Amino acid sequence: MSIVVRTIASSIFPMALIFSFYVIMHxxxxxxxxxxxxxxxxxxxxxxxxxxxxxxxxxxLSMDGxxxxxxxxxxxxxxxxxxxxxxxxxxxxxxxVGSPIFGYVPHGANGGYLNSxxxxxxxxxxxxxxxIAGLSSVVLxxxxxxxxxx
Amino acid sequence: xxxxxxxxxVFAFFILLAAVRMHPFGDISHSxxxxxxxxxxxxxxxxxxxxxxxxxxxxxxxxxxxxxxxFTAIAGVLVVLRREKNE
Numbered sequence: 001m002s003i004v005v006r007t008i009a010s011s012i013f014p015m016a017l018i019f020s021f022y023v024i025m026h027x028x029x030x031x032x033x034x035x036x037x038x039x040x041x042x043x044x045x046x047x048x049x050x051x052x053x054x055x056x057x058x059x060x061l062s063m064d065g066x067x068x069x070x071x072x073x074x075x076x077x078x079x080x081x082x083x084x085x086x087x088x089x090x091x092x093x094x095x096x097v098g099s100p101i102f103g104y105v106p107h108g109a110n111g112g113y114l115n116s117x118x119x120x121x122x123x124x125x126x127x128x129x130x131x132i133a134g135l136s137s138v139v140l141x142x143x144x145x146x147x148x149x150x
Numbered sequence: 151x152x153x154x155x156x157x158x159x160v161f162a163f164f165i166l167l168a169a170v171r172m173h174p175f176g177d178i179s180h181s182x183x184x185x186x187x188x189x190x191x192x193x194x195x196x197x198x199x200x201x202x203x204x205x206x207x208x209x210x211x212x213x214x215x216x217x218x219x220x221f222t223a224i225a226g227v228l229v230v231l232r233r234e235k236n237e
Contacts, residue, residue, distance in 0.1 A: 029197075091210070
């Protein structure tokens with residue numbers, strides 16, 4: 001597309017990534033979470049692809065990298081779930097409640113602390129990685145595998 | 151034919167019964183579970199956002215299935231759209 005669209009897309013992209021990271025990491029404090037933040041980041045990637053075209057972005061996005069990130073997210077999710085089982089309670093048990101990291105929130109209304117939520121921030125991050133890589137790879141697949149068709 | 155008519159009547163009877171006995175619109179339903187989560191959510195999961203507590207902690211198994219659905223959808227897209235290299 002034209003240079004105006006390309007410049008604005010490039011300058012909005014980091015802000016969209018920061019907003020997405022904020023939505024993911026504040027999933028246990030504010031509305032949002034892994035799925036929503038991941039969709040924001042994936043839409044930022046789609047915006048870059050739409051503005052610059054696939055040819056210019058080819059070196060920065062690869063199917064193997066996206067598959068790796070998605071698998072990493074899935075593995076983190078399952079491992080955190082199994083950790084509760086190994087500890088002898090149940091699958092997806094919130095192990096970190098009461099521990100120094102992510103462990104404590106005062107009862108009742110409060111302004112919210114980032115350092116709370118037990119395993120929820122870790123799971124949000126895992127799901128966020130999964131959704132970012134997954135949705136981006138769907139768009140990338142549609143570009144790659146329909147290339148050159150009438 | 152007779153069996154079909156009887157089946158239809160029984161079915162219609164239960165549908166009408168369900169319509170008559172339906173929960174009144176806007177009426178407050180049982181809130182035992184809601185009350186438990188609002189009261190104990192912060193102590194159980196150390197998170198302020200009750201929705202995230204439910205999605206990732208109380209119903210964490212559900213979210214694992216949801217992530218699996220996403221994975222399956224992406225695998226399906228890749229399988230359907232993939233083209234052979236040597237074509």
